[in-house]
Protein backbone atom coordinates (compact mmCIF):
# COMPACT_ATOMS: atom_id res chain seq x y z
CA UNK A 1 0.00 0.00 0.00
CA UNK A 2 2.86 2.33 0.80
CA UNK A 3 4.31 1.93 -2.67
CA UNK A 4 0.96 2.69 -4.23
CA UNK A 5 0.90 6.02 -2.39
CA UNK A 6 4.26 7.04 -3.76
CA UNK A 7 3.12 6.62 -7.33
CA UNK A 8 1.21 9.96 -7.68
CA UNK A 9 4.16 11.88 -6.24
CA UNK A 10 6.51 10.27 -8.76
CA UNK A 11 4.10 11.22 -11.54
CA UNK A 12 3.99 14.83 -10.29
CA UNK A 13 7.79 15.05 -10.30
CA UNK A 14 7.93 13.55 -13.80
CA UNK A 15 5.33 16.11 -14.92
CA UNK A 16 7.32 19.03 -13.55
CA UNK A 17 10.47 17.83 -15.31
CA UNK A 18 8.59 17.80 -18.62
CA UNK A 19 7.26 21.31 -17.98
CA UNK A 20 10.75 22.42 -16.95
CA UNK A 21 11.74 22.33 -20.63
CA UNK A 22 9.86 25.58 -21.25
CA UNK A 23 12.14 28.66 -21.17
CA UNK A 24 10.04 30.64 -18.67
CA UNK A 25 8.99 27.76 -16.43
CA UNK A 26 11.36 28.39 -13.52
CA UNK A 27 8.37 28.84 -11.21
CA UNK A 28 6.74 25.48 -11.78
CA UNK A 29 6.06 23.77 -8.47
CA UNK A 30 6.52 26.93 -6.35
CA UNK A 31 3.67 27.97 -4.12
CA UNK A 32 2.99 31.53 -5.19
CA UNK A 33 0.03 32.09 -2.88
CA UNK A 34 -3.57 33.01 -3.68
CA UNK A 35 -2.83 36.55 -4.86
CA UNK A 36 -0.53 35.57 -7.73
CA UNK A 37 -2.20 34.46 -10.96
CA UNK A 38 -0.50 33.09 -14.03
CA UNK A 39 -1.91 34.68 -17.19
CA UNK A 40 0.42 33.12 -19.77
CA UNK A 41 3.73 31.23 -19.67
CA UNK A 42 6.03 33.45 -17.61
CA UNK A 43 3.45 36.25 -17.24
CA UNK A 44 1.95 36.77 -13.80
CA UNK A 45 -0.21 39.27 -12.00
CA UNK A 46 0.37 39.99 -8.32
CA UNK A 47 -3.12 41.18 -7.38
CA UNK A 48 -3.60 43.90 -4.78
CA UNK A 49 -5.74 43.31 -1.67
CA UNK A 50 -9.22 44.72 -2.19
CA UNK A 51 -8.85 47.82 -4.35
CA UNK A 52 -5.07 48.02 -3.89
CA UNK A 53 -3.03 48.30 -7.08
CA UNK A 54 -2.12 45.25 -9.18
CA UNK A 55 1.38 44.47 -10.45
CA UNK A 56 2.66 42.45 -13.36
CA UNK A 57 5.66 40.12 -13.32
CA UNK A 58 7.01 39.17 -16.73
CA UNK A 59 9.84 36.66 -17.01
CA UNK A 60 12.14 36.78 -20.00
CA UNK A 61 15.33 34.95 -20.99
CA UNK A 62 17.31 38.09 -20.10
CA UNK A 63 15.67 39.13 -16.85
CA UNK A 64 12.39 40.27 -15.34
CA UNK A 65 10.06 43.15 -16.13
CA UNK A 66 7.77 44.41 -13.35
CA UNK A 67 4.70 46.49 -14.20
CA UNK A 68 3.90 48.80 -11.24
CA UNK A 69 5.63 48.21 -7.91
CA UNK A 70 2.61 47.74 -5.63
CA UNK A 71 0.27 49.70 -3.38
CA UNK A 72 2.98 50.33 -0.78
CA UNK A 73 6.44 49.16 0.26
CA UNK A 74 5.06 46.07 2.06
CA UNK A 75 3.48 45.00 -1.22
CA UNK A 76 6.64 45.89 -3.18
CA UNK A 77 8.62 43.51 -1.00
CA UNK A 78 5.98 40.78 -1.46
CA UNK A 79 6.25 41.28 -5.24
CA UNK A 80 10.03 40.97 -5.01
CA UNK A 81 9.62 37.74 -3.00
CA UNK A 82 7.36 36.38 -5.74
CA UNK A 83 9.97 37.30 -8.36
CA UNK A 84 12.61 35.40 -6.37
CA UNK A 85 10.37 32.31 -6.22
CA UNK A 86 9.98 32.44 -10.00
CA UNK A 87 13.53 33.07 -11.13
CA UNK A 88 17.07 33.87 -10.05
CA UNK A 89 17.28 36.55 -12.77
CA UNK A 90 17.33 40.25 -11.84
CA UNK A 91 14.55 42.76 -12.46
CA UNK A 92 15.77 44.71 -15.49
CA UNK A 93 12.83 47.06 -16.08
CA UNK A 94 10.03 48.57 -14.03
CA UNK A 95 7.19 50.05 -16.06
CA UNK A 96 4.83 52.52 -14.39
CA UNK A 97 1.25 52.54 -15.64
CA UNK A 98 0.88 55.81 -13.67
CA UNK A 99 3.06 57.98 -11.40
CA UNK A 100 0.89 57.96 -8.25
CA UNK A 101 2.34 56.74 -4.95
CA UNK A 102 0.20 53.61 -4.88
CA UNK A 103 2.10 52.36 -7.95
CA UNK A 104 5.56 53.90 -7.60
CA UNK A 105 6.65 54.24 -3.93
CA UNK A 106 8.27 50.80 -4.14
CA UNK A 107 10.66 51.56 -7.02
CA UNK A 108 13.50 51.49 -4.48
CA UNK A 109 12.79 47.80 -3.77
CA UNK A 110 14.01 47.04 -7.32
CA UNK A 111 17.48 48.63 -7.41
CA UNK A 112 19.25 48.35 -10.73
CA UNK A 113 16.01 48.26 -12.70
CA UNK A 114 15.43 50.93 -15.34
CA UNK A 115 12.13 52.68 -14.58
CA UNK A 116 10.13 53.57 -17.70
CA UNK A 117 7.05 55.82 -17.74
CA UNK A 118 5.14 58.19 -19.98
CA UNK A 119 6.34 61.79 -20.27
CA UNK A 120 5.20 63.84 -17.29
CA UNK A 121 5.50 60.98 -14.79
CA UNK A 122 8.70 62.33 -13.26
CA UNK A 123 7.24 65.81 -12.81
CA UNK A 124 4.13 64.31 -11.23
CA UNK A 125 6.22 62.26 -8.80
CA UNK A 126 8.46 65.23 -7.93
CA UNK A 127 5.41 67.43 -7.27
CA UNK A 128 3.89 64.77 -4.99
CA UNK A 129 7.22 64.43 -3.19
CA UNK A 130 7.51 68.19 -2.68
CA UNK A 131 3.90 68.44 -1.45
CA UNK A 132 4.46 65.78 1.23
CA UNK A 133 8.15 65.75 2.18
CA UNK A 134 7.50 63.72 5.37
CA UNK A 135 5.34 61.08 3.72
CA UNK A 136 7.74 58.19 4.29
CA UNK A 137 8.30 59.05 7.97
CA UNK A 138 4.52 59.25 8.41
CA UNK A 139 4.14 55.89 6.70
CA UNK A 140 6.88 54.35 8.87
CA UNK A 141 4.93 55.39 11.96
CA UNK A 142 1.78 53.53 10.86
CA UNK A 143 2.99 50.02 11.78
CA UNK A 144 6.16 48.06 12.55
CA UNK A 145 5.69 46.16 9.25
CA UNK A 146 5.52 49.39 7.30
CA UNK A 147 8.53 50.76 9.16
CA UNK A 148 10.52 47.68 8.15
CA UNK A 149 9.24 47.83 4.58
CA UNK A 150 10.21 51.48 3.98
CA UNK A 151 13.68 51.00 5.48
CA UNK A 152 16.23 52.11 2.90
CA UNK A 153 13.64 54.16 1.01
CA UNK A 154 14.95 56.17 -1.89
CA UNK A 155 12.96 58.44 -4.17
CA UNK A 156 13.30 56.93 -7.65
CA UNK A 157 11.64 58.89 -10.46
CA UNK A 158 11.57 57.32 -13.96
CA UNK A 159 14.92 56.92 -15.73
CA UNK A 160 13.24 57.00 -19.13
CA UNK A 161 10.11 58.89 -20.15
CA UNK A 162 8.61 58.23 -23.58
CA UNK A 163 6.07 60.16 -25.62
CA UNK A 164 3.08 58.54 -27.32
CA UNK A 165 4.50 55.02 -27.83
CA UNK A 166 7.57 52.92 -27.20
CA UNK A 167 8.54 49.26 -27.38
CA UNK A 168 10.64 47.24 -24.96
CA UNK A 169 12.15 44.05 -26.35
CA UNK A 170 13.85 41.80 -23.82
CA UNK A 171 14.72 38.11 -23.83
CA UNK A 172 12.11 36.98 -26.32
CA UNK A 173 9.33 39.28 -25.08
CA UNK A 174 7.87 42.33 -26.72
CA UNK A 175 6.05 44.97 -24.68
CA UNK A 176 4.31 47.89 -26.35
CA UNK A 177 3.83 50.92 -24.12
CA UNK A 178 1.04 53.28 -25.14
CA UNK A 179 0.39 56.65 -23.59
CA UNK A 180 -3.24 57.31 -22.76
CA UNK A 181 -4.21 60.96 -22.55
CA UNK A 182 -6.65 62.27 -19.97
CA UNK A 183 -7.76 58.97 -18.42
CA UNK A 184 -6.52 59.13 -14.81
CA UNK A 185 -3.15 60.78 -14.06
CA UNK A 186 -0.70 63.04 -15.88
CA UNK A 187 1.07 60.04 -17.41
CA UNK A 188 -0.94 56.85 -17.95
CA UNK A 189 0.50 53.89 -19.84
CA UNK A 190 -1.17 50.79 -21.27
CA UNK A 191 1.30 47.90 -21.48
CA UNK A 192 0.47 45.44 -24.27
CA UNK A 193 2.08 42.04 -24.79
CA UNK A 194 1.02 41.16 -28.34
CA UNK A 195 2.36 37.58 -28.30
CA UNK A 196 0.72 36.71 -24.99
CA UNK A 197 -2.37 38.91 -25.63
CA UNK A 198 -2.22 40.49 -22.17
CA UNK A 199 -2.87 44.19 -21.59
CA UNK A 200 -2.12 46.06 -18.39
CA UNK A 201 -4.76 48.74 -18.78
CA UNK A 202 -3.66 51.20 -16.02
CA UNK A 203 -6.35 53.06 -14.09
CA UNK A 204 -8.33 54.10 -17.17
CA UNK A 205 -11.05 51.80 -15.88
CA UNK A 206 -11.20 50.30 -12.40
CA UNK A 207 -13.39 47.35 -11.43
CA UNK A 208 -16.40 47.56 -9.05
CA UNK A 209 -15.24 50.99 -7.93
CA UNK A 210 -16.05 54.60 -8.81
CA UNK A 211 -12.89 56.10 -10.32
CA UNK A 212 -11.60 59.54 -9.40
CA UNK A 213 -11.92 61.83 -12.42
CA UNK A 214 -9.55 64.77 -12.03
CA UNK A 215 -10.23 68.08 -13.83
CA UNK A 216 -7.94 67.11 -16.75
CA UNK A 217 -9.60 63.70 -17.15
CA UNK A 218 -12.37 63.49 -19.73
CA UNK A 219 -15.00 60.82 -20.34
CA UNK A 220 -14.40 60.88 -24.14
CA UNK A 221 -10.68 60.24 -23.50
CA UNK A 222 -11.51 57.32 -21.16
CA UNK A 223 -13.88 55.84 -23.75
CA UNK A 224 -11.30 56.28 -26.54
CA UNK A 225 -8.69 54.47 -24.42
CA UNK A 226 -11.15 51.62 -23.82
CA UNK A 227 -11.85 51.38 -27.54
CA UNK A 228 -8.13 51.39 -28.34
CA UNK A 229 -7.39 48.61 -25.84
CA UNK A 230 -10.43 46.57 -26.94
CA UNK A 231 -9.20 46.77 -30.55
CA UNK A 232 -5.99 45.02 -29.46
CA UNK A 233 -8.20 41.98 -28.83
CA UNK A 234 -6.56 41.02 -25.53
CA UNK A 235 -7.25 37.72 -23.81
CA UNK A 236 -6.45 39.13 -20.36
CA UNK A 237 -7.02 42.66 -19.07
CA UNK A 238 -5.21 43.68 -15.88
CA UNK A 239 -6.61 46.95 -14.53
CA UNK A 240 -4.58 49.23 -12.26
CA UNK A 241 -7.01 48.37 -9.48
CA UNK A 242 -9.60 45.56 -9.22
CA UNK A 243 -9.89 41.96 -10.31
CA UNK A 244 -8.17 41.18 -13.61
CA UNK A 245 -10.51 39.76 -16.25
CA UNK A 246 -11.25 40.43 -19.92
CA UNK A 247 -12.48 43.25 -22.18
CA UNK A 248 -15.68 43.02 -20.11
CA UNK A 249 -13.93 45.66 -17.95
CA UNK A 250 -14.12 48.12 -20.86
CA UNK A 251 -17.71 47.11 -21.74
CA UNK A 252 -18.84 47.62 -18.14
CA UNK A 253 -17.09 51.00 -18.02
CA UNK A 254 -18.72 52.10 -21.29
CA UNK A 255 -22.17 51.18 -19.94
CA UNK A 256 -21.53 53.05 -16.71
CA UNK A 257 -20.38 56.26 -18.44
CA UNK A 258 -23.27 56.08 -20.95
CA UNK A 259 -25.81 55.89 -18.13
CA UNK A 260 -24.05 58.57 -16.09
CA UNK A 261 -23.92 60.95 -19.06
CA UNK A 262 -27.55 60.27 -19.95
CA UNK A 263 -28.72 61.06 -16.40
CA UNK A 264 -26.59 64.20 -16.07
CA UNK A 265 -27.92 65.34 -19.46
CA UNK A 266 -31.54 64.86 -18.32
CA UNK A 267 -30.90 66.92 -15.17
CA UNK A 268 -29.11 69.66 -17.17
CA UNK A 269 -32.13 69.83 -19.49
CA UNK A 270 -34.29 70.46 -16.42
CA UNK A 271 -32.14 73.57 -15.87
CA UNK A 272 -30.45 72.25 -12.73
CA UNK A 273 -27.15 73.68 -11.55
CA UNK A 274 -24.05 71.52 -11.25
CA UNK A 275 -24.39 71.54 -7.44
CA UNK A 276 -28.01 70.42 -7.68
CA UNK A 277 -27.10 67.70 -10.18
CA UNK A 278 -24.47 66.40 -7.75
CA UNK A 279 -27.17 66.21 -5.07
CA UNK A 280 -29.96 64.80 -7.25
CA UNK A 281 -28.10 62.31 -9.44
CA UNK A 282 -28.71 58.71 -8.44
CA UNK A 283 -26.88 55.68 -9.83
CA UNK A 284 -28.56 52.86 -7.84
CA UNK A 285 -27.33 50.28 -10.36
CA UNK A 286 -23.81 51.00 -9.10
CA UNK A 287 -24.56 51.38 -5.38
CA UNK A 288 -22.37 48.35 -4.64
CA UNK A 289 -19.28 49.95 -6.19
CA UNK A 290 -16.60 51.20 -3.82
CA UNK A 291 -15.45 54.82 -3.38
CA UNK A 292 -18.91 56.43 -3.79
CA UNK A 293 -17.39 59.66 -2.38
CA UNK A 294 -15.75 60.12 -5.80
CA UNK A 295 -19.14 60.38 -7.54
CA UNK A 296 -19.12 64.22 -7.60
CA UNK A 297 -15.93 64.10 -9.74
CA UNK A 298 -17.77 61.79 -12.15
CA UNK A 299 -20.75 64.15 -12.32
CA UNK A 300 -18.40 67.04 -13.07
CA UNK A 301 -16.72 65.10 -15.89
CA UNK A 302 -20.09 64.22 -17.44
CA UNK A 303 -21.22 67.85 -17.08
CA UNK A 304 -18.05 69.05 -18.87
CA UNK A 305 -18.44 66.37 -21.58
CA UNK A 306 -21.97 67.70 -22.21
CA UNK A 307 -20.68 71.24 -22.71
CA UNK A 308 -21.41 72.55 -19.21
CA UNK A 309 -19.02 75.19 -17.93
CA UNK A 310 -17.40 74.82 -14.53
Ligand SMILES: [Zn+2]
Nearest residue numbers: 098100185203
Ligand atom coordinates in the same frame (compact mmCIF):
# COMPACT_ATOMS: atom_id res chain seq x y z
ZN1 LIG B 1 -3.73 56.78 -9.36
